[in-house]
Every structure is written in structure tokens, then in C-alpha cells.
Amino acid sequence: MTFVATHRMEWLLQRCHKGSVSQSFFRTFLLVLCLILVLSVSLYPGLKSVGIQLHSALTGSYVPGHHSVLLLNSPNEQIAKDIGRAIMERRLAASINILCRSSTMYYWKGEIQDSSEILILVRTKTSRIQQVVEYVRSIHPYANPEVISFPVEDGSLAYMKWMDEAIPDD
Incomplete structure (x- = not known):
């Protein structure tokens, strides 16, 4: 006290x-x-x-930060689809985009790596981020998958309302 x-x-x-x-x-x-x-x-x-x-x-306005967009990486399109579907089936996201293969460079174990990956965009409630992160870590093939979130500061109120309806409350 x-x-x-x-x-x-x-x-x-x-x-x-x-x-x-x-x-x-x-x-x-x-x-x-x-x-x-x-x-x-x-x-x-x-x-x-x-x-x-x-x-x-x-x-009639949006509360900034109530929703977020997460960036996830995946080694190939099939794994990206599997991860995306698993997230959707658990109702942790309102929608997911799987973007085409991109070239990526990163440091891993002290060396620069050059490979290609698939980027996944996940739209969810900010309150669900930790659940998404924990779930993705449990199923992802990478030892340290990229899971980065950005709060949504503004947007279409009708779209945000739809997201709230698509994702059940915690």
C-alpha cells in the first residue's frame, strides 16, 4: 500500500x-x-x-493505439500461410496479408546473412499483441522470429469497428 x-x-x-x-x-x-x-x-x-x-x-473518433499492425517474417510462402491461418483460427487477428518474397539482410551470429523471406502483416487489437507474439514463437521455425508491432494512430472508423467485431474481447 x-x-x-x-x-x-x-x-x-x-x-x-x-x-x-x-x-x-x-x-x-x-x-x-x-x-x-x-x-x-x-x-x-x-x-x-x-x-x-x-x-x-x-x-465518432478513433482512440489511437487501440489496434496494431504486426510484422512477421517467414522463410517461405507455405509457412507464412500456415502461420497466418493458425493466427486467424485462434481469432487473434482481424486480417492478415502475406506479401511476396523479398530480399533481406541481417546479422546472425556475428555475420551478415543474405536471404529471401516472406513478410506477413497482421492487424489486431493492441491488447492481443502478447498472445500473437507468444503463439508465433511457439510455432515458428526460426529460433528468433521477427515479430514487431506498430500502434495504429488513426484510420477508418468503420474499419476499426469491423476489427473489433472480428477479434473477440480478451
Whole structure:
């Protein structure tokens, strides 16, 4: 607890001992306060999503950062399709693009590597990024696959609404 919260609790306890507040009332008050705190923390992801949807509906604007685009790499088109389909089947993304083969250079074990890869663009809710990252790491053939995310700062409100409908809440 913070210093202020601890100080207030001590003050309430002192008041209880002086008889101005009954101990049963104080215990009930603390129980209700703890219950509210636990419910708030456990419902936070759902409440946040509802709050964002209400904000968008009332103001007609997009809440920056609610959605993200992830970049993934893949050694070939078939693996890219397999990864993309697996992400979609788990409802972790609203849509995925698999882009044609590109040339890539990178450092690996102290040496410059030159190869070709397939780039995958994943559009999802920002709150789902960690799930996508963990899942991709678990199925990807590379020891250290590229998974980089960028928050969406603005865009078509209708498209963002469609994304929210396509990806279930956490």
C-alpha cells in the first residue's frame, strides 16, 4: 500500500477504537472496498474495451493505439500461410496479408546473412499483441522470429469497428 493509504487506514482504525465507528461497520466497509478493487482489476480488460467502444460511438473518433499492425517474417510462402491461418483460427487477428518474397539482410551470429523471406502483416487489437507474439514463437521455425508491432494512430472508423467485431474481447 502507499503511504497515504496506510496513513488513512491507521486513522480509521484509531477512530474505530475511540468508538465513533463500529468495528463491524469498518470491517464491512473494508470488505466492500476490497471486493470493488478485485472486481475492477479482474474486469479491467473488458471494461477498457467497452470504454473505447463507447468513446468511439459518442465522439465518432478513433482512440489511437487501440489496434496494431504486426510484422512477421517467414522463410517461405507455405509457412507464412500456415502461420497466418493458425493466427486467424485462434481469432487473434482481424486480417492478415502475406506479401511476396523479398530480399533481406541481417546479422546472425556475428555475420551478415543474405536471404529471401516472406513478410506477413497482421492487424489486431493492441491488447492481443502478447498472445500473437507468444503463439508465433511457439510455432515458428526460426529460433528468433521477427515479430514487431506498430500502434495504429488513426484510420477508418468503420474499419476499426469491423476489427473489433472480428477479434473477440480478451
